[in-house]
Amino acid sequence: MAAILSKQDIQRLLQQEPPLVEGYVNLKEQVQPNGIDLTLRNIALLQSSGKIATTDSHRLVSDLAPLVFDGLGFVDLIPGAYIITYNEIVHLPKNIMA
DSSP states (O other), X not given: OOOOOOHHHHHHHXXXXXXXXXXXXXXXXXXXXXXXXXXXEEEEEEOSOOXXXXXXXXXXXXXXXXXXXXXXXXXXXXXXXXXXXESOEEOOOTTOOO
């Protein structure tokens, strides 16, 4: 049977090894009643197409153009595809789905 984790469940899982989440910015603000807010580390605009192949030797990774946050902490996004990197690393135990 599926269940939603409570804030107390999340806080307990944060004490385990490995913790449910590491690399957080402000855990007190990020832990919510039924989840954890992730924070943005950086964002980049895809500048070229990539290629997925059956072997790594034929794979092609897209060129990226990192975007810079303005003085107020904002980035203006034009329509397009982006790569997002979060600050947090999430370790889900085998008995938890997200």
